[in-house]
Amino acid sequence: MSLIETAAVEGGGSLHQRILSDISEKILSGAWAPGHRIPFEHELTAEYNCSRMTVNKALSQLAKAGLIERRRRSGSFVRRPQSQAAVLEIHDIRIEVEALGLPYRYERLARLKRRSSAEDRALLELTGAGPVLALECLHFAGQRPFAHEQRLINLTAVVEAGEEEFLDIAPGPWLIGRVPWSEAEHRIRAIAADQHIADALDIEPGAPCLVVERRTWSAEHPVTQVRFTYAADSHTLVARFRPSQG
């Protein structure tokens, strides 16, 4: 059947993954708003030409991930975004994206090695004036931009980062694999998207965004400062000021 063929092209491979992926995409894109009733298992069974167990596996995982709510006799419904709990789940973006059943893609937008400016030193809490590496990256969930990353790496602390292009691997995972860390500080807040962020995330300027800034130290040395920006309408990363969770 054609659906299965397209699944093999795009999805994670298995059919239930493909179903999961299709549905999360609909929810995250807003096509299916909160409260919307998802097709019944027997309908999806017909649509994907598979058994109910396969559909059930996909829907159960969606329920477990908090994207949908299942009610006996009534069906399955798109949940309203959870706020507080969700906000702090953002960390390893690849894992977060893949947990939603969406294909993850990473793209490096810019890379610049330079002597640290005053601003750089303020962001990194650097005392000396060594070189830094400035990076700008995008993380995708399926077709949609998921997070914008703006990062400074202290090249005095992480010399080998100066030789890395970060074209195929995101700086987060790269650093985790190499640099011991002893402390991290986070700041989480909401902003209105400026033009640059709006372009990057494919949203309207002024739209609410969630910003997570993280500074990491390793044995008293500042290692990196990173600022992740997420569009507020992405499910797990909501900049709702009034938490809706019960």
Place this chain on the structure above:
Amino acid sequence: MSLIETAAVEGGGSLHQRILSDISEKILSGAWAPGHRIPFEHELTAEYNCSRMTVNKALSQLAKAGLIERRRRSGSFVRRPQSQAAVLEIHDIRIEVEALGLPYRYERLARLKRRSSAEDRALLELTGAGPVLALECLHFAGQRPFAHEQRLINLTAVVEAGEEEFLDIAPGPWLIGRVPWSEAEHRIRAIAADQHIADALDIEPGAPCLVVERRTWSAEHPVTQVRFTYAADSHTLVARFRPSQG
């Protein structure tokens, strides 16, 4: 069969939940150290007297949660704790615990309403000298203490908290359900357990612990300050300074 009966008594209800719960308990308690090979599916099938699909469901979920790693032909193995990613997953403790397949339990240790001391004002970044509510709680995963919570609530900002006993509901969920928040600040670090924490978490004094402190503001007003302390040997909340994740 007797195993099924005991499952009905303790576990979440379904058999695969029970299997999942049993195995996570073994891993989190340290009985099965990282690298340990857990029984093959067909062995668990015999042990629990159920089909392979049921065992498979439990093991797949454990793999997805990152507790174990599955290798074809070789078996399933307890994974080393992941560090970075895991550290930031801690937030809604109930959800975290239940994701591991363990029964969650909450216990309030102490509750004290008082005029804010100088220390309270520093912690909350309070300017005025209004009343605060000080709470001390414990969160359990199965039989084991999972997290120790020490919290201050600004009763000027959240008047109704003064009437709540917090015997049956943890302050976190309670606040999320009532108080709009606009900003949160986190600090994550490792400490050695003092006597008090060691007693609470049932670990040795001096053992490494992960501490997460969070301050929350709502429209410029400090709402609450909370300090979670986790034993480092709990899997998802590891105070490893040298991230082992690849």
Place this chain on the structure above:
DNA sequence: CGTTTCAATATGTATATACATAATCGCTAT
């Protein structure tokens, strides 16, 4: 008219079965 009961329905869990896939072990042939 209100309440109770019952059947229909969608999800929740479990089974036996089947075949695919990847990794390892051991045998064989060079």
Place this chain on the structure above:
DNA sequence: ATAGCGATTATGTATATACATATTGAAACG
């Protein structure tokens, strides 16, 4: 001895089936 090959093994995915359970809606009844 060793490189290659095939058999074995454990997991990965999917199917058809069965029964449990919760909830809804409608029919039956007081």
